[in-house]
Amino acid sequence: MVDSSSSSLGGVKICFYGAGSMAEAILRGLVEAKLTDPNQITVMNRQNTDRLLQLEQQYGIIPATTDDLKNEALTSASIIILGMKPKDAANAIKVLKPLLRPEQLIISVIAGLSIDTIHQLLERKQPIARTMPNTSSTIGLGATGISYSDTVSSDQRELTLAIFNAVGITAIVEEPQIEAVTGVSGSGPAYVYYLMEAMIKAGVQLGLSPEAAKELTVQTVRGAAEMVVSTGENPGDLRRKVTSPNGSTQAAIEILDQFSFQEGINKAILRCAERAQEMGESIRAEAVQD
Numbered sequence: 001m002v003d004s005s006s007s008s009l010g011g012v013k014i015c016f017y018g019a020g021s022m023a024e025a026i027l028r029g030l031v032e033a034k035l036t037d038p039n040q041i042t043v044m045n046r047q048n049t050d051r052l053l054q055l056e057q058q059y060g061i062i063p064a065t066t067d068d069l070k071n072e073a074l075t076s077a078s079i080i081i082l083g084m085k086p087k088d089a090a091n092a093i094k095v096l097k098p099l100l101r102p103e104q105l106i107i108s109v110i111a112g113l114s115i116d117t118i119h120q121l122l123e124r125k126q127p128i129a130r131t132m133p134n135t136s137s138t139i140g141l142g143a144t145g146i147s148y149s150d151t152v153s154s155d156q157r158e159l160t161l162a163i164f165n166a167v168g169i170t171a172i173v174e175e176p177q178i179e180a181v182t183g184v185s186g187s188g189p190a191y192v193y194y195l196m197e198a199m200i201k202a203g204v205q206l207g208l209s210p211e212a213a214k215e216l217t218v219q220t221v222r223g224a225a226e227m228v229v230s231t232g233e234n235p236g237d238l239r240r241k242v243t244s245p246n247g248s249t250q251a252a253i254e255i256l257d258q259f260s261f262q263e264g265i266n267k268a269i270l271r272c273a274e275r276a277q278e279m280g281e282s283i284r285a286e287a288v289q290d
C-alpha cells in the first residue's frame with residue numbers, strides 16, 4: 001500500500017543519531033512541512049560540531065554537541081532515528097543500549113540492517129521501524145519503504161508514517177522486501193542520474209552546448225515521470241506512444257536492446273538488493289561476535 005497522507009507529530013521528541021545527508025533530508029522535510037517544532041528535534045554525530053551548528057542555523061533544530069547533551073537527547077526522545085553508515089551501526093547501537101527505555105521507538109534508515117540484528121545488538125525487543133528512504137526526500141519527493149517489528153504500537157506506526165509522508169510517499173512492506181525497495185527506490189535516483197549523465201554526454205557529442213544538453217535532459221526526465229503520474233498510464237504504453245513505427249525512437253530502442261538495456265537495469269537492481277543483504281550480514285557478524 002502506498003500512502004502520501006500526513007499528520008502532525010505534535011510535541012513528540014525526535015533524536016537524529018547520525019547527522020548526514022539522509023538525516024538532513026528527513027529533518028528538513030519535517031521542519032519545512034511544519035510537522036513539528038524544530039526545538040523538538042535534536043541532532044548528533046560522532047565529532048563534527050560545525051556540521052551540527054550548520055544544521056541548527058539552517059533549520060533551528062537543537063545540536064547535541066557534548067557527551068552529556070547526547071545522552072540526554074537519546075534518553076529523552078520518543079523516537080531515535082539511526083542515520084549512520086552501515087559500518088558504524090553496530091558500535092553506535094551498542095552505545096545506545098544502556099540508555100534506552102523499553103518504549104522508545106527506533107527508526108533505522110540503514111541499508112541492510114535487519115530488525116533481528118538490532119534486537120541482537122540491544123539484547124531486547126525494542127520497537128523498530130526499519131525503513132529505506134531515498135535522497136529525493138530532501139525536496140519532499142522521497143519514496144520510503146517501511147516495515148515494523150511486532151513490538152511497534154499503532155501510535156508509533158502512525159508517527160513513522162507521519163515522518164516519512166512529510167518527505168514523500170511511503171509503502172509498508174514485509175521486512176524481506178526492504179532489500180527490493182533498496183534496489184528500486186533507495187538507490188534508484190543514482191540510476192536515473194547515471195542515465196542523465198549519458199544523455200547529456202551524447203547531446204554534447206552531437207553538438208549541443210553542455211547547458212542546453214543538460215536543460216533538455218532534465219526537463220525530459222522530469223516530464224516523463226510527471227506524464228506517468230498525471231496520465232496514470234503505464235511507462236510501457238507511454239513509451240510506445242513515443243515510438244513511431246520505423247522512426248527515430250524505434251531505432252534508438254533497438255540499439256538499447258542490442259546493449260541489453262533492460263537486462264542491465266534488472267541485474268543492477270538485483271545486485272543492489274543482494275549487496276544490501278551482504279552489508280546487513282556484516283553488521284550481524286559484529287552483533288554475534290560479542
Ligand SMILES: NC(=O)C1=CN([C@@H]2O[C@H](COP(=O)(O)OP(=O)(O)OC[C@H]3O[C@@H](n4cnc5c(N)ncnc54)[C@H](O)[C@@H]3O)[C@@H](O)[C@H]2O)C=CC1
Binds near residue numbers: 134
Ligand atoms: N544516501 C542515500 O541515498 C541513502 C542512505 N541510506 C542509509 O542512510 C545511512 C546514512 O547515509 P548518509 O546520510 O548518506 O551517510 P553520511 O555519511 O552522510 O552520514 C552519516 C552520519 O552518521 C554519523 N555517525 C557515524 N557513527 C556515529 C556514531 N557512532 N554516533 C553518532 N553519529 C555517528 C556521522 O558522523 C554522520 O553524521 C546509511 O546507513 C545508508 O545506508 C538510506 C537510503 C538512501
Ligand SMILES: O=C(O)[C@@H]1CCC=N1
Binds near residue numbers: 111182186187
Ligand atoms: O549506497 C548505499 O549503500 C545507500 C543505500 C541506498 C542508497 N544509498
